Amino acid sequence: MLELIDITKVYKGHKRAVDGLTLRLGPGLVGLLGPNGAGKSSLLRIAATVTRPTGGQVRFAGGDAVAKPGPLRRALGYLPQDFGVYPHLTGHEFLSYLAAVRGLAGRSARARVGELLELVNLTHAAKRPLGGYSGGMLRRVGIAQALLADPRIIVVDEPTAGLDPEERVRFRNLLSDLSADRSVLLSTHIVSDVESVATRIVVVTGGRIRFDGEPVELQRGVAGHVWELTVPPAELTALQRRLPVTRLVRTAEQVRVRVLAAHRPAPDATPVPPDLEDAYLAVVHRTRVTT
């Protein structure tokens, strides 16, 4: 098990990006949700032993993974947000190169690269230079390299950025399959990335955990507080000032709005069952109001 205990990260200029955060990872897919700047990437870099925390402990298999990162590094695959490739290498060459860097060589490395290309559905493109790959294909190369050493823990930072909807779904399903017998920690600010696949959701804002639990539990927290109503376009700004709007659809004469409110916000508002996005936005909004 990977344990991040009371982690803080302070960058030069005194920005507290992570603020006393504790997270223990078991098997399954954990969706780390938070707005831009919440501290997700900082936390993931610490979990992947790329950055040292300013305070707190990272523990893995009973050892201190800050002082001795070796065991965690060998057990972990990491896909950073800004994953870069060599455009002149083919998919096969690039993965073979990274396999060699990580100490895999010879026949077993060739077999592993072939297996991974198959797993991420890139066998057909293996002999083409990476410079000609789409964003989705490059992300899949990214996940393949994270899996080279068959890691028990997979950490992926906003893996679906720049993917088209079909690629998003494929990527989500791949991570979900992988999480059956591994720990997957996936950070995103897009709720639908984790909606149907996360066994646990952790919401972070301002470097702190604001919710940690099952998706249904997150949704339960806003039951009875989500409403839909129709307003004339001229009244929309006033409504947005008054209440968090989670969705809106404009037509020529009116706007259909979904809002969060503890009590019926207007006589014609109808209560609707919350979805995960409503629940997430409610947590983010609450922390904005109280911090």
Ligand SMILES: Nc1ncnc2c1ncn2[C@@H]1O[C@H](COP(=O)(O)OP(=O)(O)OP(=O)(O)O)[C@@H](O)[C@H]1O
């Ligand atoms: N290397 C750095 N030096 C200084 N400040 C940093 C550094 N990295 C991150 N920060 C700051 O720390 C805060 C948290 O950033 P972080 O990238 O961890 O958040 P995030 O939730 O991943 O956001 P995003 O989705 O925008 O990447 C931000 O205010 C950011 O500007």
